[in-house]
Amino acid sequence: MIFVNQLIIGLQMGSIYALVALGYSMVYGIVKLLNFAHGDIIMVGGYIALFALTSAHMPPVVAAVVTVLGCTALAVVIEKLAYTPLRSAPRLSLLITAIGVSILLQNVAQLLFTADGHSFPAHMLLPAGSLTIGGFQVAYTALITILASVASMVALTILVQKTKLGKAMRAVSEDTGAAQLMGIHVNHIITFTFAVGAALAGVGALLYSVQFPLIMPTIGVMLGLRAFVAAVLGGIGSIPGAMIGGYVIGLLEVLVVAANLSSWMDGVVFLILILVFMVRPTGIMGRPMLEKV
Amino acid sequence: MKQRFTIPMPARYGINIGLLVLFLIVGNLIVGGNLLPRAHSNNVIQVGFFIILAVSLNLSTGYLGQLPLGHAGFMAVGAYAGAIFWRSGLLPSEASLVVGLLLAGVVAAIFGVLIGIPALRLKGDYLAIITLGFGEIIRVLINNLPAITGGAQGLLGIPRYSTFLVVYICVILTCGAIHMLMKSRHGRAILSIRENEIAAESCGIKTTYYKVLAFAASAFFAGVAGALFAGNLGILVPGDFDFMASINILMIVVLGGMGSMAGSVIAAAILTSLPVVMQPLAQYRMIIYALLLILVMIFKPSGLLGTYDFSLSRVIERLVRRITAGRIKEKGAK
Numbered sequence: 299m300i301f302v303n304q305l306i307i308g309l310q311m312g313s314i315y316a317l318v319a320l321g322y323s324m325v326y327g328i329v330k331l332l333n334f335a336h337g338d339i340i341m342v343g344g345y346i347a348l349f350a351l352t353s354a355h356m357p358p359v360v361a362a363v364v365t366v367l368g369c370t371a372l373a374v375v376i377e378k379l380a381y382t383p384l385r386s387a388p389r390l391s392l393l394i395t396a397i398g399v400s401i402l403l404q405n406v407a408q409l410l411f412t413a414d415g416h417s418f419p420a421h422m423l424l425p426a427g428s429l430t431i432g433g434f435q436v437a438y439t440a441l442i443t444i445l446a447s448v449a450s451m452v453a454l455t456i457l458v459q460k461t462k463l464g465k466a467m468r469a470v471s472e473d474t475g476a477a478q479l480m481g482i483h484v485n486h487i488i489t490f491t492f493a494v495g496a497a498l499a500g501v502g503a504l505l506y507s508v509q510f511p512l513i514m515p516t517i518g519v520m521l522g523l524r525a526f527v528a529a530v531l532g533g534i535g536s537i538p539g540a541m542i543g544g545y546v547i548g549l550l551e552v553l554v555v556a557a558n559l560s561s562w563m564d565g566v567v568f569l570i571l572i573l574v575f576m577v578r579p580t581g582i583m584g585r586p587m588l589e590k591v
Numbered sequence: 592m593k594q595r596f597t598i599p600m601p602a603r604y605g606i607n608i609g610l611l612v613l614f615l616i617v618g619n620l621i622v623g624g625n626l627l628p629r630a631h632s633n634n635v636i637q638v639g640f641f642i643i644l645a646v647s648l649n650l651s652t653g654y655l656g657q658l659p660l661g662h663a664g665f666m667a668v669g670a671y672a673g674a675i676f677w678r679s680g681l682l683p684s685e686a687s688l689v690v691g692l693l694l695a696g697v698v699a700a701i702f703g704v705l706i707g708i709p710a711l712r713l714k715g716d717y718l719a720i721i722t723l724g725f726g727e728i729i730r731v732l733i734n735n736l737p738a739i740t741g742g743a744q745g746l747l748g749i750p751r752y753s754t755f756l757v758v759y760i761c762v763i764l765t766c767g768a769i770h771m772l773m774k775s776r777h778g779r780a781i782l783s784i785r786e787n788e789i790a791a792e793s794c795g796i797k798t799t800y801y802k803v804l805a806f807a808a809s810a811f812f813a814g815v816a817g818a819l820f821a822g823n824l825g826i827l828v829p830g831d832f833d834f835m836a837s838i839n840i841l842m843i844v845v846l847g848g849m850g851s852m853a854g855s856v857i858a859a860a861i862l863t864s865l866p867v868v869m870q871p872l873a874q875y876r877m878i879i880y881a882l883l884l885i886l887v888m889i890f891k892p893s894g895l896l897g898t899y900d901f902s903l904s905r906v907i908e909r910l911v912r913r914i915t916a917g918r919i920k921e922k923g924a925k
Contacts (some may be wrong), residue, residue: 350856390658399885401838402882561734565732569728572728575709575710579713
């Protein structure tokens with residue numbers, strides 16, 4: 299009984315990590331950038347959802363759409379202003395810029411909304427209560443979180459595998475130069491990838507806010523780092539890998555909390571990261587990286 | 592062909608020592624002479640250990656070309672190692688000070704080697720994230736081992752050894768040691784790894800060895816700075832060494848110039864003093880820093896000073912040359 303409940307919470311957390319990890323993985327696959335600002339986009343998404351629901355009194359569906367669109371727009375603006383000028387710069391510069399964007403978002407949020415937490419009206423977005431399936435109580439929030447993220451992942455897989463745009467994305471990630479020669483507009487594809495990643499982050503922001511209804515300027519940091527570890531664990535650049543990694547980290551978190559070691563959680567996550575790097579740097583699903591001279 | 596004017600080597604040393612003594616006297620006057628309020632004179636000491644942190648991070652960022660994001664982790668290791676040793680009171684205070692600083696550095700360097708060996712097999716972002724992870728693991732360990740580290744409550748009652756003189760000597764030793772390392776053949780090997788790792792390797796440079804060496808040296812000085820930090824505050828809490836602390840050090844290095852010691856020193860002095868001087872702008876500080884970081888990366892990726900390094904002797908040489916050149920011209924006109 300307890301085991302099944304914990305399993306459901308683990309799947310719920312894992313869904314959120316998987317959604318966020320997808321954003322890291324896709325962006326890394328296409329521009330080889332560890333997008334530090336990704337976690338903070340989720341934080342901004344949390345604030346958008348909060349104010350859409352409370353100040354603007356939007357119905358839940360509209361608020362959700364506004365949040366996803368807001369995150370997407372923010373990511374596109376960041377990409378255009380901060381990352382596009384650095385397209386040919388060394389990767390170190392790009393990484394430092396991403397850190398700069400992350401700090402900027404956090405501190406602007408702190409200036410606008412103060413460092414104190416705003417409580418998130420989770421009941422306004424998703425119904426409370428629970429459903430009884432085969433004798434097990436499953437909270438609506440958990441059910442919707444898992445379903446929404448699975449739906450998002452299916453949509454993403456269809457987008458990447460079945461559409462022309464997805465084909466272009468795969469081509470750019472495989473070989474940017476060759477893709478350009480084939481007439482693919484590389485810059486548009488990169489921007490589109492950022493946008494898709496941020497849209498998933500927007501969904502993640504909604505689900506995260508329901509699970510942990512306290513929005514602060516720093517919530518994106520640890521969520522982002524754990525999701526990044528999930529992406530690396532699954533094999534960075536690989537979409538199914540990010541999903542697997544997300545669920546592994548989510549279930550692990552529940553395990554650590556159940557063992558009453560929650561203050562060790564971040565240490566455990568990063569220990570896994572270091573072990574993955576030492577044993578299998580390409581992750582579970584990743585392809586071996588070849589070094590060209 | 593007339594030989595260009597150069598200052599002979601002993602005179603160069605003389606000039607440098609003179610400059611150091613001048614800084615010492617001025618600094619001592621500022622700190623000890625009640626010229627400034629207490630908060631400001633303590634800031635002078637803080638500038639000191641931030642210089643050590645920035646110069647040591649510059650060794651692995653600017654010279655080696657990697658991006659470690661866990662410098663605060665090494666600082667934490669050193670701070671706790673030094674502070675625990677000092678609190679134990681095993682040795683009389685002067686000896687305790689020196690041994691504690693060395694111990695802090697050595698323990699941090701050991702951690703540097705331990706994390707460096709797996710981390711340095713990886714490149715770029717992977718190295719960044721693994722060092723970031725290391726910094727977080729250290730913080731989690733400190734938080735969860737209250738018997739040794741005081742846990743989240745903090746470690747109290749650390750003897751306040753970090754006077755201006757102590758910090759100043761450590762700054763000079765750090766800058767001197769890293770400068771000499773970079774002028775040696777080992778330093779050139781480190782630079783060659785930054786420029787092109789594959790070419791360096793094919794020239795017979797043991798890249799892993801030199802990477803770990805640079806990393807360990809960087810960690811050593813970060814540990815010393817951590818101990819000075821502990822000796823200045825008298826109390827240590829794990830929150831002092833979070834991810835933002837690492838980013839703050841990185842910001843100094845990036846803004847000052849990756850690969851420029853003078854840049855690191857100047858940026859450390861400015862960025863550490865600004866918050867004290869510009870109190871009204873405190874809430875905008877991080878926003879300004881973040882924007883600066885992004886703008887510098889877009890418009891001048893090597894940092895404000897680039898790889899330029901300051902040398903007083905060179906400035907004097909240039910002045911003398913200009914003056915003598917003027918005279919020769921005058922003679923020619925006659």
